[in-house]
Amino acid sequence: MATVKRTLSTKSTPTGIVEIHLRISVSRGCIIRLKSGLYIDRKRFNDGKFIMPRDPAEKKQLRDLEDKLEDMEKFLIRLCEDTPQEKLNKDFVLNQLELYLNPPVEETPVAPEVTFFDIFEDYITKKNISEWRIRHLRVLKRALMRYELYIRANGNKRYKIKLDEFTVDDVNDFEKFLRNEHKFYKKYPKIYEAVPADTHSQRKKPKPHPKGDNTIVGLFGLMRAFYRWCRDQELTTNDPFAKYNGTTTEVYGTPYYISLEERDQIADYDLSANPSLEAQRDIFIFQCLIGCRVSDLMAMTPESIINGAIEYMPQKTKGERPQVVRVPLNARAKALVEKYAGRDDLKGKLFPFISSQKYNVAIKKFFTICGVTRMVTVLNPTTGAEEKRPLNEIASSHLARRTFIGNLYKKVKDPNLVGSLSGHKEGSKAFARYRDIDEDMKKELVNLLD
Template structure:
């Protein structure tokens, strides 16, 4: 049991008071001399006790308060000795404890005003989001910040966005603002200089790209999710999305992908005159064989390969469904890994470059390999159907679609394919990957006899 004895310093301050000192004994090997930070008239201290005056009630009251504080501090020190392991008890430990006791105002966490954008930051800190989704929410926050500045310049210079003053009408105005941003960039360049639409550039602010219905739909869904989070935590009772009917649903065209034969053509094509492009070709083929997103591919290391398969938790869904995906490697995939066993950066699975350069390389690879057929796509901005050469629009995500599309074509079981791709059962996203091709159509009509 820890024991404490009192003493008083021989030094006095300018007010003629001396500091009470405490001798703490925890064990034979742990004895500490502590400064209490509590001062008093040394004439009223004798043999470890405070002597109360008989006649001076004012002084007696002050000394009684000192006794109470001193007793409380001693109890706190003894409790700390009981609640903490002996090895953590030190001079510095008790110095901090006593300072907390005497100056609690120094350690109070100041309440941050629950501003609209302050809450947005809190949402990003506390809500489980993948890196990609968190970046989408940061894009939304910057767009809302530009919208606030736009309102200040055009309607009300004192306007401040709050959870309570954002109504259904304001959602519609925000949607109109998003659509008009390419034109507003020229009219209000100061807004985009302060809060750029594109932050990954060292140059002057870039003009925002036109936003299609799908982009605005996804933006509104993220905004609604943020509001729902605020309502659940009691930050507001206002729900501007309760009566808003303009979110809609995203519309996507039929997914395009390359066949197994085209993957093999790319894999076997002679690119020896361009070794750097050949490396990116191998990475693309490997991605076609495991079907992951490029963000997951670039996070893989040698440790991701376990017993002849790659194992990973998809970054996009780890906050909601932290499932481990295990995708067996075929012979070509294993051969690619062995080819680069000694030619990569650190522990990375393959010698990656940046995602953008990887996408640029994929387009060059398709062109060199002569895979230039026309595919039908949906323009994300206009929503209109277009015919495009596949080499002009090929990207890393095409590898994922290729993996899913070709496997589904063989097994025709969305749940089995989902076990390899990470799509949950009944996923609307997975439904977009299913390609009802001519062979499958023939199978269906053959049922009729």
């Protein structure tokens, strides 16, 4: 059993204050001497014991000193008895005593700052929205991140977008940034290295394109929805759009689409000399016959055909308004499915799909080869000005959806019936963008006045 003996240092101050030393005996071969760091008046110490004075204040002070010394001795005895003797030495005991007398202060961990972009990502994760909307939200997030870097690069080095502090002035400034971003690419290359404008390109990151009103309105619509959610979640009371006076309505030109004759001209053209282009032409014609978006088209498999009809759930509205769209297949559509059924290169898909970007390139190519080059009037998406463009230069996968909707509407003139086949909800404002009240329909209406 370890024992402790108290002694006094031989050195003392002129007033007789002297340090208490401790002699720890563990065994004959293990004796450790330590300085306690505690000091006492030499006349108040005799043979290891404290001599208490009569003065109450001085007596209390000496009692406190004795308590500290006894606690120290108890710790040292327990330490020496619990530690293997071969490990015991003066340095070890001193280190352990120091930890006992001055335990490390455990700092309360500081919670990391919840940033604007943390909340934005939380919104994407928790909100039940479609993959289409998630992709567009990430476009908005990257634009806001570039805007933040742009402000820092222009003098405000500590600038951070904050949920409560983003004002209508910031909204207007962000709009100016979006409209001029294509001009900043060369001046601030590091911004676009850190946050690319396009994350899909496998090659050098392309510079951002000029943005028109419709793009700005779309991005701000997503940002409004984000702030509404934040207010609903009581994360903020801020509404930076409350006093915003910018453009809030998307503007579209008269919808254009190909006629049934033009569709058949493309469908019947001999492209057998170019099998890969022929396959993309067939896919386009099939899309014209079922009217789906390209994202839904490329997700289709043979299992999507049920009892002679194609069935799918539109990805764009899947999170907010899930519905199954069922479109019966006509003879031409069934023939196209049969043409590619069982091919080894389908990889479980309905057709030999390629990327949507390459699909759009192929569409323009076979429009040119097939001679569908009619001039149409379109709105420039950036400037908003009217332009005359040949169909083969502007044709894309979405033209197939417009072709389906526009030609059906000419036949039945019932937007709700056509909408049930295209996936538009009843009374959809968006549906109006896909149809045109053409000259034949206008004549029929005027004839009602006869």
